[in-house]
Amino acid sequence: MTLHAEAQVLLDDLRDQGFKITSPRHLVIQSIAAKSENFTAEELAAELTPIGRATVYRTLKLLLDQGLICRVVLSDGSVCYRLSHRGHHHHLVCVSCGATEDVHLSDVEAVIDRVRGATEYDIVGHRIEVYGFCPRCRGLQPR
Amino acid sequence: MTLHAEAQVLLDDLRDQGFKITSPRHLVIQSIAAKSENFTAEELAAELTPIGRATVYRTLKLLLDQGLICRVVLSDGSVCYRLSHRGHHHHLVCVSCGATEDVHLSDVEAVIDRVRGATEYDIVGHRIEVYGFCPRCRGLQPR
DNA sequence: CTTGCATTGAGACACAGTATCAGTTGGCTT
DNA sequence: AAGCCAACTGATACTGTGTCTCAATGCAAG
DSSP, X not given: OOSOHHHHHHHHHHHHTTOOOOHHHHHHHHHHHTOOSOBOHHHHHHHTTTSOHHHHHHHHHHHHHTTSEEEEEOTXXXXXXXXXXXXXXXXXXXXXXXXXXXXOOTTHXXXXXXXXXXXXXXXXXXXXXXXXXXXXXXXXXXX | OOSOHHHHHHXXXXXXXXXXXXXXXXXXXXXXXXXXXXXXXXXXXXXXXTSXXXXXXXXXXXXXXXXXEEEEEOXXXXXXXXXXXXXXXXXXXETTTOOEEEEOOTTHHHHHHHHHHHOSSEEEEEEEEEEEEOHHHHTTOOO
């Protein structure tokens, strides 16, 4: 299994959009697909050293625009990325260690719709992050 | 009216927390209190030139920690600040010009509570930003 | 009025990301 | 199989946002 199945999906998706499958992109995607946890852009760049930092960032942006990965904003405001397991979802982020889980806030759409009816704004999207202590960090919680 | 009423509230609040009311802080707060719209840290620093940039940032952080101002994340990921008109609320942000309105997402707590019941995480907070075109920008909207 | 400790300012640093631009390459076209 | 060229790459410089350090300063408690 030199090629993670998820990587193939990402590659196919990019190809379908008319992007070139270059060897740097191939490597970046392979590396991302192998990760089950959050990663930062710099981590990824460091790990893929022969590949230029700019290229790593460009590929991330590409995947982000295609909705193939998602950006997670930690409670301290720093950001990292993770594979998007397709479909609209939100994140439950540990304020202590940054571990992240996907959550489906099923009724949020209804709440947003209510805003839609009550404002002059033409609503096009939203960003939600829920913060808490993960089971692992709960024990170390101050007080 | 050399001192905006809102400024007095902020100052009192800081004093109550045991912080010193120095003249740089006084000026920063006065300047913030006079703004009705979003502002960026750099804007503020530029406007208050004789005051050190670091001090402006430190004062912003202070006010942020005290919940006296809030941070708004625009749709492009850049951030700005605005006076917090107290109480928990969220932001409706224009994706085009960055104009911001406070919104009260009344039922969101119920949604979050539902998550609380369904996860191992000990939930302590959340961040919500709703994006759309403001009335002014709606007309210029591409298609 | 003194004095301690919080605060300040200047500047260096850190981090995340973008811009530039000459050089390379994937993949269509023939 | 060869050629072409827009898309892509990598090195590097730059930007924006914020933090750190550390000597100097100044609130406010006594």
